[in-house]
Amino acid sequence: MVLGASIAGLAAASVLSRHFDSVVVVDKDIPGETPKPRRGVPQGTHVHGLQPRAAILLDTFLPGVTDTLIAAGAVSIDFGTKMRSFLADGWVPGRPMGRETLSLTRPFLEHHVRAHAEQIDNVTFAWGHRARRLAGSESRVTGVVCEHEGVEHAFDAGLVVDASGRGTRAGAWLRDLGYGELRKSSVFIDVRYVTCNYTRPPDDLSGVIVRHYPHCKLGAALLPVENDQWLLSLSGRFGVYARKDHEGFMASAAELPIPDVHDMLSGRPATTPVTAYNFAHNQLRHYEAMQRLPSGFVAIGDSALALNPLYGQGMTSALAQAELLGNTLSELLEDGATDAATVSAEFIPRQAEFLAEPWRRALLGDTIFSEAHGDLPGNLDEIRARDAALAAVAAEDREVAKLLAQVTQFAAPAAELARPEIVRRVDEKLAGNVAAD
Known part of the structure; x- marks a missing residue:
């Protein structure tokens, strides 16, 4: 059973479908028939991109999905040549990377990935179901209790995968079952996004990145996305933030250390409202350090590690964790394991080792700001x-x-x-x- 139809959750469902007779994905949202932002993905309107490694993994889980994305309008570009990056006090020299990134909006991505996941025969979706607590005992997790239209429903599961995101309540649920406290490392980084989309000439696939530095706390990511649009996310930190109305938003773009972003969008009609999203803390949950490992339960994606979105690593990290889960399941089956609850004891320590490196890199990146503080x-x-x-x-x-x-x-x-x-x-x-x- 998977909690959350996020990219992490959809990938996990695909992985689990290869090892279990039936997989159920529950999500509190009810998706529409066309790509639209979801309440459960508050960061969904802001800048996203499917990095080369992420695209490879996603195609492994859901064959053909990247072809579908490109055919539907995702912009495939070499970031080394199409994206100009301004770092500190100068432009980074462009050079071909030899691999392409898919530039798209999050609702567009989720819509097509979900459509592929829904084609898996032994995966079903329970939309409009809000997970309320875990079922089980001190010996193992046996399922999830969800609420749908005011009525609670119990789902039994040999393995529960939490992909519900950084707001997960799994720590409290596990404590209620007797597993003790879930320790969490947290570092205050204060990233605040403001985003709007604009019309784009169909043949212009260029973009601009302005990186944050202590003396440049307003950054930008201007990317070409589907439907001939540019998506601009302005990101501010530690007291320097973009304004949240159309006129003020463009005025904030003019305050960037280079004029290029403002000039590219000047006079172009907006295609979306201005939206805002705050990301206050990097968070790493230490499931490996619990009093007892929660048998029959694992967490992946932002439910385990939630990092500064500016690094563009969230989806790649989540997909890599799904791959690790699949590899762990395969090894256990090869060794003759028959109880899905044994997955936790093998996966959680491996995941902790894997997550240590992106956590370390995030600390190095964010603590160049003296205002960052927390579990350092x-x-x-x-x-x-x-x-x-x-x-x-x-x-x-x-x-x-x-x-x-x-x-x-x-x-x-x-x-x-x-x-x-x-x-x-x-x-x-x-x-x-x-x-x-």
């Missing part, structure tokens, strides 16, 4: 110095640079960067920096 490691400066030394090694070695990119994109495990030769070179860089100081 005591050796953050050491971590930052080592990361800078690794970047310096990558700048000199194309193979290390390629490996670093693969780890960042969830295409290779972080342990690959701990190869003895790479560690030696990083240590040498660190020693050289200390000597220079």
Whole structure:
């Protein structure tokens, strides 16, 4: 059983369908027949993109879905050549990446991914059902109690996968069953999005990214999306925020450190209302550290790790976690396991190891702002110095640079960067920096 028809939930449903006779996906929303924002996805109107690794994984779970997206109007572009990036005080030189990203809106993406998932014979959807609590005991989770039209319904399940997002109540539910407290690491990062779509010339697939820095707290992502539109998300931090009316929104675009975004949209009609979304904290839930692992239950996607949306890693991370869940299930079946409840004991520690790297990278990115605070490691400066030394090694070695990119994109495990030769070179860089100081 899957809680939430998010991208993480739809991917999980596909994975589970290969190992279980029946899979039920429950979601409190009732989707429309056309792509529209959902109440359960408050970030849905803001900037999204399907990175190359995410597209590969999604096609693995739901064959043909990326072809469907492109045929329906998703914009396939090489971010290295079509997207211009302004970083700190200058433009980043453009160069082909050799792989394309799908630029689209979240409702459009979910609509087509959901349509593919609904074609899986042994997957059914219970729309308009709100999960209220987990069923089970101190020994294992056995299902979920949901509310539909004011009436509670109990669903039995050999395995419950929570993909309900960063607002999940799973911690309280597990505590009520006797599993103890779910520890959560949280770092205040204060990201506030304001977004609007505009008409776009059909043959203009260009876009602009303006990155945040301590002296530049208003950023932007202007992307070409389906239906000949540009989607502009302005993102502010720590007291510098975009305005939320059409006139004020464009005035905020004019306050960016470069004029390009404002100039590209000046005089163009808006195709959507202006919407806002706040993301206050990075959050990592430590299921692996619970008093007892919750047998028969796992969480993936934002239910486990919710990171700064500016990094564009959320969907790729969620899909990679779904892949890890599928691999864990396959290994257990090969070893003769017959009880789905054993999945938790194998998956949760592996997931914790996997999530440690994106959490570390997010800490490094967000703590360049002195205002960021929360559950930070005591050796953050050491971590930052080592990361800078690794970047310096990558700048000199194309193979290390390629490996670093693969780890960042969830295409290779972080342990690959701990190869003895790479560690030696990083240590040498660190020693050289200390000597220079």
